[in-house]
Amino acid sequence: MPVKLTEVARQAGVSLATASRVLNGSSRTPAAAIADRVRAAAEELGYVANAQAQALARSTTGLVGLVVHDIADPYFSAIAHGVQQAALESRHQVLLAGTDIDDASNSPGDAELAAVNAFISYRTDAIILAASRLITEDPRLTKALTQYINNGGRVVTLGPSAIPEARVVNIANHDGAAELVGTLLEQGVRRFVILAGPHERNTARVRVEGFLERLHQEGLEPMAVVHGSFNSQGGFDSTMEFLNSLKSPDAQTAASLTSDGDSPLCFLAANDVMALGAMTALRSRGLRIPEDAQVAGFDDIPTLRDHFPGLTTYRLPLEEIGLMAAQLALAPSAKQASGVTGSVVLRESAGKPGAIPR
Structure with a gap:
């Protein structure tokens, strides 16, 4: 059976409220000696903090949702690496969902909507939509994300979208x-x-x-x-x-x-x-x-x-794009990111001097 917080409190000789403040990240932190005693008791007993309790204490879940089209596509894996790097620096974990699963019983957009609804149910602090946006967004998705933003969540898209109040990483x-x-x-x-x-x-x-x-x-x-x-x-x-x-x-x-x-x-x-x-x-x-x-x-x-x-x-710069998206998503007062540009790379398949037969 999982160790309960009450057992940690009893082992440390403190109240349940004090143990919760220490282990769930409340801003009302007890004295250092008491906090050390609670952490030692938790480690000795093998206690794992409850994520929902931590979220209530901190007003944040420490989670960011990332929606990609195809997890196996190197384009998305490079962007995901950048997102993860920025998320870890801000003490967040990334929840990843792909939308390329082919299911004839579902209409287009169902997979993305299901991923977004799952992230919302987990109370993620932000949602990053890495897949290319549609000319006309699914109204169900727009409604869900608009309500999410109105409730304090943040949404970032790669390139412009029709989602109101979404933050955008513009790409050249x-x-x-x-x-x-x-x-x-x-x-x-x-x-x-x-x-x-x-x-x-x-x-x-x-x-x-x-x-x-x-x-x-x-x-x-x-x-x-x-x-x-x-x-x-x-x-x-x-x-x-x-x-x-x-x-x-x-x-x-x-x-x-x-x-x-x-x-x-x-x-x-x-x-x-x-x-x-x-x-x-x-x-x-x-x-x-x-x-x-x-x-x-x-x-x-x-x-x-x-x-x-x-x-x-x-x-x-794919990893940099992911990094910028996560930074924009996780900073409540972040300003709109500047545009991302790149450069042409000539290789043997086309245009490289000497590659064109004469």
Whole structure:
């Protein structure tokens, strides 16, 4: 049976109220000698403090909820690492929930709503929504989070959302995408297929807008804009959809993609995992990267160092983004965070000098 607080109080020779003040974190702390005696008794008996009692005493649970889309996605794991680092520094623990579980019986948004409701029931001090926000938020989610904020909770999103009073970490998705295209244009790439991800997700949509705006400044249009899932399978399927639209989709050489005098064709993905899926699709058709087709992504996820050829991408400081989100979530009077920018990284998959066949 778990050791009760009354047993600790009896062992230490103090009142139940005094033992509670020491072990549950009340601001009314007894004298040091008494507090040491209570802690010694608790350790000797193996007492574990009740989290609900601590929350009542401190007016805080010491918990922060983090909602990601796919726990296995290196993008989210890097952000989660940053969140955890900041949370530990402020003596908080992170509760993590993923929303990518495919359940045909549930409507879109059910998994995220269930995670948020669970965090609210645990009285977390803050909730961080790391997944890309929808153009139109689920009204059930908006209602739940609005009430949570009105009751003193704090909500942080990565990128703007329609959730009233949510704090925002702004990320240079549009400008970064435009910068990536501009750098590739400088390297001689003029033909692009955009693997756009889901249009209803703000991150994918804004990045694609950045790609297109920079192309239009040069009077260029992409050969195709293909929408799909915002993951590796989505990148694979979108690439195959484009290849299958060609006159010779079964060609085992680059002849279906290039002709004499053409600039390289670059598959420009809205994130890195889609780009990796695109590379798999191209190889499945016997196409070489970068000799026959090039690929670029966005984010610079940590696992890219394990892939060959190296992926050209727009690097975001992912752990720093998680750190900023947690700091914004856990400081009651924190000011709005400044925007997060990144930089283009040219690697062998596209645009790197010497990588484009001449």
